[in-house]
Amino acid sequence: MKCIVCMTHVPDTASIIRIGADGQHIDETGIKWIVSPYDEYALEEALQLTEAKGGEVTVMTYGPQRAEAGLRECLARGAHNAVHILGGEKTLGDSFAIAKVLAAAIKDREFDVILVGVKGVGTDNSQVGQMLAELLDLPHVSNVVKVEWNDGAIVAEREVEGGHEVVESPLPAVLTAQKGLNEPRYAALKGIMAAKRKPVEKVDPSALGLDEDVLAGAEATYNLRSLELPPEKQAGKIIQGEDDPQAAAAELVKLLHEEAKAF
């Protein structure tokens, strides 16, 4: 099985987000960048699949220079090849532009499945996998928490409100991974050492016949006007309930019922 895993390099989920001076982007000072957590599930699935059935895992990212660290992390965990399409700052948040770039980079490669995280924990669009499938004329299953790999086909379970949908699809297909699919591994020291020697294929968007200025200009589908922090919350009413929990509970319920009219 030949697997392509699309990875995005995002701020650590524990990061405190500040707005940069341009009012449109985050202040990257002190931000630690990680492989998006959902992409870790996508990678792990591909690694387990190729360990069981043979094949290889190619991890791909469309991002700036620093995203190479994310590719190295994936190589250290066991990915065989890495492709780095350089760029992505101008098209940040534009899912369709990102899908076009990935589709152009993937279309002439051999693969049985494309795995991506259900969302990057950055611009949180949760759209690239589905758009990539449409552009490559492939079926997709999103939000996947379980996959049974058969010959040339899969049975996947996707999480929906109040249950799971059981989906059958032929391969090749695009799957977007949700938490619960598997338990991602850590990179072992041996893998980290080996990853340093593995090559990272660098691709310029122009080599794919794409011009980032056009993608972010005439063809842009996402115009970011401004970025703001959420409004500050006023201090709440805090009741001390260590000594008399009964009275505290009664007061809380009274406030919720009469003041907040919450129920």
Next chain:
Amino acid sequence: MSGILVFVEQRDGSIRKGSLEALSEAHRHAAANGWDVAAVLPGSGIEGVAAGLGAYGAGKVFIADDANLKLYSAEGYAEAVVAAAKQMTPHAIFFSATAMGRDLAPRVAAKLGVGGLADVTGLTLEGETFVARRPVYSAKAFATVDTAGKTPQVISLRPNVFSAEEAGGSAEIVKLDGLALSIRAMVKELVSSEGGEIDVAEANIIVSGGRGLKGPENFALMRELAELLGAAVGASRAAVDAGWIDHSHQVGQTGKVVSPTLYIANGISGAIQHLAGMSSSKIIVAINKDPDAPIFKVADYGVVGDLFQVVPAMIEEIKKVKAA
């Protein structure tokens, strides 16, 4: 160009509330601008359901009634939405950002050669351009965005944020015939989770538990409070990672991002990861024995105390209020 098309989601003939919210939001903008609102409803045996959409502002309902559309498929449903869009040439297509809407909207957008604004929590109209506010970095920031002049503007609206209100109209039913359905990935079965619990993503009230619950057995206390309030049961990452409850309950950056009317956090310290998932709740209640827990910084109401004493007492008090 003639208005707004709204994808309406049904399962077994019942319309999802989020779709009515999207329809109502479309109606509010359309009514102010003299635009039309149409719904597109794929399914099987759904004609009876379609007529009811008029009450929420749909002047027209495109129905794609086909045995192959009984269960959801992105490819089949996208074909129906695109067929309706070709007849209507709308300014915008709205979806509710449910599991189905979030799956379908990008597929439709790419089919139409446009992008999409996902999971928006606020919408204004400038001329013919929708300006959306949407949470990014899991609601640690908000972006104000538009589709850079591309139409139709494909927009998914976060459930539970926009209000659904009856507008009192009636809808003309238009059948979408001759759809070229070529469905590869197909839902075979919908498996409901045990007990038909309310999902956190759709709930008006969420009772959430964290590490302070000390063990899986104590989620019974959360369920008791939740049942009393008609609420969903949520959980922090710590509780999910400890294996106390299924991931579908997780609220936070690697779980669900929710906006209920009332969020009750029990024994949850309020890690930044968790706050990112629930800080846009309308009313936040925290119950925690640590007075310095970060959750109190975002709480509208809080009790510093032992949740194993406070929550049972709350349950008794709520029963009294409900009986009164």
